[in-house]
Amino acid sequence: MNSYDVAIIGSGPGGYVAAIRCAQLGMKTAIIEKYATLGGTCLNVGCIPSKALLDSSHHYEDAIKHFEEHGIEIPGDIKVNLEKMIARKQSVVDQTTGGIDFLMKKNNIDVYQGLGRFKDATHIMISGEESIEIEAKNTIIATGSKPSSLPFIKLDKERIVTSTEALKLKEIPKHLIVIGGGAIGLELGQVYKRLGAEVSVIEFMDRVIPTMDAGLSKELNKVLKKQKFKINTSHKVKSVERVGDEVIVKADDKKGNEVEFKGDYCLVSVGRRPYTDGLNAEAAGVTLTERGQIEVNDQLQTSAKNIYAIGDVVKGAMLAHKAEEEGVFVAETLAGQKPHIDYNLIPGVVYTWPEVAAVGKTEEQLKEADVAYKTGSFPMRALGRSRASMDLDGFVKILADKATDEILGVHMIGARAADMIAEAVVAMEYRASAEDISRMSHAHPTYTEAIKEAALAATGDRALHI
Numbered sequence: 001m002n003s004y005d006v007a008i009i010g011s012g013p014g015g016y017v018a019a020i021r022c023a024q025l026g027m028k029t030a031i032i033e034k035y036a037t038l039g040g041t042c043l044n045v046g047c048i049p050s051k052a053l054l055d056s057s058h059h060y061e062d063a064i065k066h067f068e069e070h071g072i073e074i075p076g077d078i079k080v081n082l083e084k085m086i087a088r089k090q091s092v093v094d095q096t097t098g099g100i101d102f103l104m105k106k107n108n109i110d111v112y113q114g115l116g117r118f119k120d121a122t123h124i125m126i127s128g129e130e131s132i133e134i135e136a137k138n139t140i141i142a143t144g145s146k147p148s149s150l151p152f153i154k155l156d157k158e159r160i161v162t163s164t165e166a167l168k169l170k171e172i173p174k175h176l177i178v179i180g181g182g183a184i185g186l187e188l189g190q191v192y193k194r195l196g197a198e199v200s201v202i203e204f205m206d207r208v209i210p211t212m213d214a215g216l217s218k219e220l221n222k223v224l225k226k227q228k229f230k231i232n233t234s235h236k237v238k239s240v241e242r243v244g245d246e247v248i249v250k251a252d253d254k255k256g257n258e259v260e261f262k263g264d265y266c267l268v269s270v271g272r273r274p275y276t277d278g279l280n281a282e283a284a285g286v287t288l289t290e291r292g293q294i295e296v297n298d299q300l301q302t303s304a305k306n307i308y309a310i311g312d313v314v315k316g317a318m319l320a321h322k323a324e325e326e327g328v329f330v331a332e333t334l335a336g337q338k339p340h341i342d343y344n345l346i347p348g349v350v351y352t353w354p355e356v357a358a359v360g361k362t363e364e365q366l367k368e369a370d371v372a373y374k375t376g377s378f379p380m381r382a383l384g385r386s387r388a389s390m391d392l393d394g395f396v397k398i399l400a401d402k403a404t405d406e407i408l409g410v411h412m413i414g415a416r417a418a419d420m421i422a423e424a425v426v427a428m429e430y431r432a433s434a435e436d437i438s439r440m441s442h443a444h445p446t447y448t449e450a451i452k453e454a455a456l457a458a459t460g461d462r463a464l465h466i
């Protein structure tokens with residue numbers, strides 16, 4: 001029987017990064033993945049394919065809507081070849097997952113394909129083409145998550161679909177009904193909106209992206225409406241039914257009146273659930289929470305001392321970079337180091353256009369905690385860079401401690417906000433004040449000048465370009 005210092009179950013961003021770090025630190029490492037390709041949700045049916053389709057659909061939208069104003073004329077019709085678009089997405093996925101195979105080989109990590117199932121706390125059965133057993137001194141559970149749904153919805157995966165199927169539709173919906181106005185609903189909704197679908201979003205809460213700062217929700221809502229999305233907030237879906245090629249969704253609005261939506265496809269994007277099916281966690285003495293997550297302490301250690309859990313299957317944000325940080329954290333803990341993760345500084349991004357990005361506390365959280373804070377905002381439209389690209393929507397908002405000026409939260413919506421948020425993370429990691437950012441030179445013309453201007457605004461109303 002093969003024996004390892006550490007075995008990792010699941011090869012998503014949590015698992016494969018943990019494996020690399022364990023191998024770097026000299027541990028004999030195995031990784032177990034039930035699917036034929038490595039990379040988990042993120043690389044196969046999540047972050048990467050969704051961004052590939054967002055990119056392609058963005059090019060198409062630019063071509064049909066914006067090329068002309070740039071003085072670019074294309075004779076004849078511009079058409080979408082959906083099959084080719086989906087094939088390009090798949091080739092991006094294949095290259096990326098192939099890259100993980102390479103990294104496993106480079107780091108001498110043994111890869112097992114098959115479902116990992118605990119026999120006890122130090123033995124794992126792997127049922128793939130043939131069944132084998134391995135021994136592991138330590139195990140990291142990184143089994144991720146699956147789409148969740150509502151109890152009354154029958155997902156037929158043809159017309160009533162989750163994100164997994166929405167990444168490979170065979171036709172552009174005429175009318176896509178999206179249940180859930182979070183990251184998945186809005187990102188994939190925007191893909192099909194750009195390709196020509198009518199898109200209706202039905203959101204239970206009173207705003208889209210309800211966990212982010214309310215200012216971001218408001219601005220995104222405004223921009224999406226301009227893009228002709230139909231947004232229905234404070235709506236409680238009560239039935240979803242397929243009739244032939246039609247999907248009928250019924251919901252109650254804020255006043256309790258029934259509203260009916262008829263479309264040809266329905267995307268159910270109401271969150272994801274931790275995935276532990278087939279793991280036999282209890283045989284290893286690993287307990288789950290009421291919500292089905294693996295229970296862990298602050299060291300990400302489960303109720304079994306030699307077993308750790310990371311990523312979507314434990315508490316916290318369901319994000320690839322959070323899973324990665326946790327993978328490194330556990331590997332370094334096993335090596336006797338004292339790593340640290342500041343969960344307050346894990347940024348959140350929604351890859352709509354304009355992009356939405358944030359780190360730290362929202363205004364709502366600061367109010368709730370009774371923290372005295374000040375704000376500085378700057379609109380993207382006041383930047384020369386934004387005018388050059390005609391990306392005028394959005395703003396940067398900095399929240400800083402009223403007494404000390406320390407930055408407590410940064411919230412932005414605009415072109416390339418996903419990349420810009422890294423500046424705020426660095427600043428907050430070093431506990432910078434708004435004045436610190438306001439005194440740093442930002443290249444001109446860039447979108448990042450809005451961060452400097454917002455910092456100036458937070459430091460005594462000193463913004464220069466408004």
Ligand SMILES: Cc1cc2nc3c(=O)[nH]c(=O)nc-3n(C[C@H](O)[C@H](O)[C@H](O)COP(=O)(O)OP(=O)(O)OC[C@H]3O[C@@H](n4cnc5c(N)ncnc54)[C@H](O)[C@@H]3O)c2cc1C
Nearest residue numbers: 010012014034040041042046047116144311312318319320
């Ligand atoms: C459409 C979509 C878009 C997304 N976009 C983003 C984004 O832009 N940015 C971002 O940060 N996050 C994004 N996410 C979320 C991100 O994909 C997850 O947070 C991330 O994949 C979690 O990583 P993980 O390693 O915990 O688990 P996963 O990536 O889910 O990987 C778990 C792996 O474990 C395997 N597994 C499970 N059980 C077993 C078992 N018993 N034996 C063997 N293998 C097993 C699974 O097959 C899977 O491959 C997106 C998700 C979706 C669905």
Ligand SMILES: NC(=O)c1ccc[n+]([C@@H]2O[C@H](COP(=O)([O-])OP(=O)(O)OC[C@H]3O[C@@H](n4cnc5c(N)ncnc54)[C@H](O)[C@@H]3O)[C@@H](O)[C@H]2O)c1
Nearest residue numbers: 180181182183184185202203204269270271272318349350
């Ligand atoms: N850009 C990114 O980082 C990215 C992209 C996609 C997914 N993800 C992650 O994947 C996970 C799943 O994404 P998601 O968009 O499905 O979840 P989410 O939690 O981001 O959004 C789900 C939305 O559905 C709403 N909702 C819940 N129940 C509802 C109901 N009965 N009727 C109507 N609306 C309802 C919620 O209020 C919420 O706005 C999230 O944790 C997210 O962080 C991240």
